Amino acid sequence: MAGQKQELPVSGEPLAAVESPMTDATNKKKKKSKKNKHAEVQVPQEVVEELSSKEKKKKRKREEKEMEKEKEEKKKKAEPEASNGGESEQKVVVTGKGAEEAKYAALTSFAESKLPENVLDCCKTFQKPSPIQSHSWPFLLDGRDLIGIAKTGSGKTLAFGIPAIMHMLKKNKSGKGTRNPTCLVLSPTRELAVQISDVLSEAGEPCGLKSICVYGGSSKRPQIDAIRSGVDIVIGTPGRLRDLIESNVLRLSDVSFVVLDEADRMLDMGFEEPVRFILSKTNKVRQMVMFSATWPIDVHKLAQEFMDPNPVKIVIGSEDLAANHDVMQIVEVIDDRARDQRLIALLEKYHKSQKNRVLVFALYKIEAERLERFLQQRGWKAVSIHGNKAQSERTRSLSLFKEGSCPLLVATDVAARGLDIPDVEVVINYSFPLTTEDYVHRIGRTGRAGKKGVAHTFFTQQNKGLAGELVNVLREAGQVVPTDLTKFGTHVKKKESKLYGAHFKEIAADAPKATKITFADSDDEN
Structure with a gap:
């Protein structure tokens, strides 16, 4: 220590005989180490192997838990987008007669819908309903007409698809069924029609429901044969649907569940007249569902003409035009x-x-x-x-x-x-x-x-x-x-054309329309 005189060894005395506090601690460690070493030698080899094996198992379990935790975190990050269309945090506005009633409360899980297992079979890969599904199902399953404003990728197809399946199962519960379709889905383009058809075919299969997709640009014969063999759901573009109706191949008199998907796009493409013609051929007692990304004047007028006076309207996010911030x-x-x-x-x-x-x-x-x-x-x-x-x-x-x-x-x-x-x-x-x-x-x-x-x-x-x-x-x-x-x-x-109705909500409903030039094509002009 400082201030104290340290004695040095006398001549001939070995250095090891002098012990400072440091050397003393070192010797103690050495002795302890020897004891431990001696103790290790005395442990049977079988016990050592068993302990080692247990340690390995513990380590493996820890690693598995960490990997599982990592997977769960990744899954949680992905799920809102995969099953909720990326709209889990967006504002949801529901309006319409009786919208606030308890029976129309949004679903928090698929089980809460109390739907049959075969109907929900197509939803098994999702954790919970998307916002448009959870809010629209209670109304649609109750037979209400509904307007849904939601962006692409929000889960709209199953939002109307599951209630459509339930509607058809109730209609055909006698088991006899009919040769004519009960459900009709109109789409503006061939690609979207095929995509909807793929989803509804898979969803309807466990329930024994058959669907057909009809569109221009391809042979009519396979479509005609499928319709004549009997189908429950018809998905199609306006041009081909009208053609098949006028040819007396397709009869829509039994259709009591009608969906207009991407209604704004359908009217923008000049399909208003054929859409009106097709709707006039469906059953007068029908449930109408209309999905649209925006809410222009002409879509509003179409809804007023063909839907109940007080349809439910569900807006996910906003009706206004906005780009994806990602x-x-x-x-x-x-x-x-x-x-x-x-x-x-x-x-x-x-x-x-x-x-x-x-x-x-x-x-x-x-x-x-x-x-x-x-x-x-x-x-x-x-x-x-x-x-x-x-x-x-x-x-x-x-x-x-x-x-x-x-x-x-x-x-x-x-x-x-x-x-x-x-x-x-x-x-x-x-x-x-x-x-x-x-x-x-x-x-x-x-x-x-x-x-x-x-x-x-x-x-x-x-x-x-x-x-x-x-x-x-x-x-x-x-x-x-x-x-x-x-x-x-x-x-x-400020524009008065139907193309821009979503931008300027103050445009009066009786505003004059802009003249639209349409180009002849089988189902779409692009």
Whole structure:
């Protein structure tokens, strides 16, 4: 210690004889170590092996628990998107006669619905109903007419599909059934019709219900044969449905459950007249369900004409136009003639591996055809879907894109809504759409299921009339607004066209309609 004199050993005395506090502690440790070593030797080998085995088991169990915990955490993160359409935290507004009654309380689990096991069989992969399902089922199962405003990927198909199945089972509980369908689902595009059909076919199979999907661009004969053999559910596009009705092949007099999916898109595409014709052929005593991403004037008028005076209306999120905030929006003001080379440069940036999914949007069918050839000639593996292609080719292109064997797809707006295309990393708008609403739906193909996405958009002089609306969309989502875009002006005109009813709710219901030009095609113009 400091201040004390330490005695040194005398000559001839070994150093080990002198013990400082440090050396004393060291010796004690050595003695203890020897004792422990001696003790270890005395433990039988079998006991040592048993202890070692137990330790290994404990370690393995700890690792398994940690892995299980990690899986659960990942599952919890993914589930709101997979089963709830990413809307678990969005505002839900329910209005309509008796909406506040206890019997219409939102479901918190599938079991709470008290539906038969075979009906809920298609829901077994989901943890709980999505918001649109949990709020709409109590009303639909009670026979109420319903309007649902919800974005793509919200679980809408099963939201109307499960109640439709229950409706048909109650109608046919005698077991005899009928040759004519009881349920009708109208869709604006072939691809969405096929997607709905896949879901309803799987959901109806355990209940013994048969469904058929009818659309233009393919042979009528297999569709006619299936209808004549007897079906419970018909899913179709307006053009082919009308054709089959006028040919006396399809009779809708027994249809008492009717669904209009993507109603706003259906009317935007010029299908109002055939939709009215088809609805007039269904049973006068029917349950009507209408789903729409927005609520323009003409959809509102259609609902007033064909639904009960007091339908239930469920809004998930908002009726207003808003872009997905998980998508990074890049808007590039560009000369029209520079787009081809710029597209190649972007593909070299975003699609260098040629393995990730990239979706390129064109405005017209002829433009999509040209882009597909242009990209293929320059060594890119690309496919396309548009109205000029036969349905078999469209289905094949979409399948190749979905499975990833050809992850570069050129499409018109037939792919902008409703389609469940997983893991699209990048959307490139080669041509800006005719409306900002379609722009929002296009870029919504990426940034899904909680993932981030990129939308790169070409904006040209010809699009300047939509600059103000696009600026608003970008600002609402907290995106960068390029200076070149604001040079076109940021004024937003109030529109009286049905295309923009969702933007300006103050437009009167009796506002005059804009003249719409429609193009002849079997089922869709894109």
